[in-house]
Amino acid sequence: MTPSEFKDRLIFGPSPRDSSQYFHSLSQKHSPSSSAAAADTFPDSSPLDPLLPPQQHHGHPLHRSKTAPAMAIIDDLHHPMHQQTELEPSSRSVVRQAFALLVVYLSLGVLIYWLNRDHYVVNQTHPVVDGLYFCIVTMCTIGYGDITPNSVVTKLFSIMFVLVGFGFIDILLSGMVSYVLDLQESYMLDSAKRREEPAKRRSYIIDVKKGRMRIRLKVALALGVVVSCIALGVGIMHFIEKIDWLDSFYLSVMSVTTVGYGDRAFKTLPGRLFAAVWLLVSTLAVARAFLYLAEARVDKRNRERAKRVLCETMSVSQFFAADIDNNGCVSKEEYVIYKLKEMEKITDKDITPISKQFDKLDRCSNGKITLVDLLDSSSGD
Structure with a gap:
């Protein structure tokens, strides 16, 4: 297996024939014994050791990396099918x-x-x-x-x-x-x-x-x-x-x-x-x-308001209103939030609890939610 194939497998998930081997590889911690087991699982993967997950201090087999494992695999490992919540009654x-x-x-x-x-x-x-x-x-x-x-x-x-x-x-x-x-x-x-x-x-x-x-x-x-x-x-x-x-x-x-x-x-x-x-x-x-x-x-009134908001050009005052973090520029996320407010789709009362939930998931306080943050949050619960 080449490094490119292993990276694709981490991102997109394994094929049906080797999914069980992949689950076994992801569930092991990085140690001399687990490295040997990984070598047995992937015989030609000796040059891929730097891509394997390193030792973790929180007891999780997965760690922060640029090539996060496929979400389907993570969901299968941590949320089995029989534990999924039932859908609302029809x-x-x-x-x-x-x-x-x-x-x-x-x-x-x-x-x-x-x-x-x-x-x-x-x-x-x-x-x-x-x-x-x-x-x-x-x-x-x-x-x-x-x-x-x-x-x-x-x-x-x-x-x-x-x-x-x-x-x-x-x-x-x-x-x-x-x-x-x-x-x-x-x-x-x-x-x-x-x-x-x-x-x-x-x-x-x-x-x-x-x-x-x-x-x-x-x-x-x-x-x-x-x-x-x-x-x-x-x-x-x-x-x-x-x-x-x-x-x-x-x-x-x-x-x-x-x-x-x-x-x-x-x-x-x-x-x-x-x-x-x-x-x-x-x-x-x-x-x-x-x-x-x-x-x-x-609904007709809301559609007319949305059409009016989307057709108007941004003025200077609107630019400052859309610049939430006051850094002198408006990002795409800030622009979307501003337009939704103008359409009266959302308010600050709607955004505040969502922002608090994001801060709770952002364990490293870097403005991003990573896979490790998500796994740490689920283990803490």
Whole structure:
């Protein structure tokens, strides 16, 4: 093995056939016995002794050198695969968990309603259906007034149920929206990648499109769900509740917007079964639609600000503002930080904790983090 090959192996990692020999060589300290073992491992590496790691005083087999070992090897040695932290739960698992908790919570609410059904003012259809309908109307903060509690126990139950239950709906629907957006985004980005030219500009364009696309998809999806829910509610109210078209549209809009005047409500058994599911989806879809519209407006404002900042030339006052270390020149890092501040992407409050973390890793206080600093930090932890 030539010195050039050994250097490439240190930087880029070993090939699959000699990875085990390389791990063994890196894990030994530099001593007369380890040097002999290294000579056995690499028979033709006698002229490479100066490149091998020297004796270390901190108990680590790796030392500071200009040819740091490949990061893949270091990660494998110090962070085995079975010790890696688990990824955050996906949107699908969040939906499953939230749905399971919601079912349990609604079942508990229906049970409490059924046990105290004589303490409600209600036009009864079926105790279980009425209980489910009452729980959904309460969780969605509609309050038609067709079912009301009239005892201390039922009033306290209604208070606790709406305060806790509204969070379940938000988690469930936000997870569902994120899951659908991820699927749509993945499909559209794959199509965009196939159409774009293979160049660095393609990566930038895809990143920009990804951000805009996700916001637009969120707005379109939320508005589409709202319109669909209103239309579905109008049809069910007209054909099931026997309400005329105008009043059906009126009740549908008042329901999804959680106004709930109480002059109209669901009175039949099928209507209340439908409302139990319909209200659960439609009311939060309206809230999400307004939230995403506000997010789209903020994103547009941020893009306009970024475009303005990138197009303007640097003045003398801006030069002094960008010169963080006051050395009379602006480095690339200082320029990037200054522009990010101008775009309001980051603030000094964001930079300070990152700088402190860097100083903690920089054991030699030379303004650079080396591999030995990283290994010393991990061993100290």
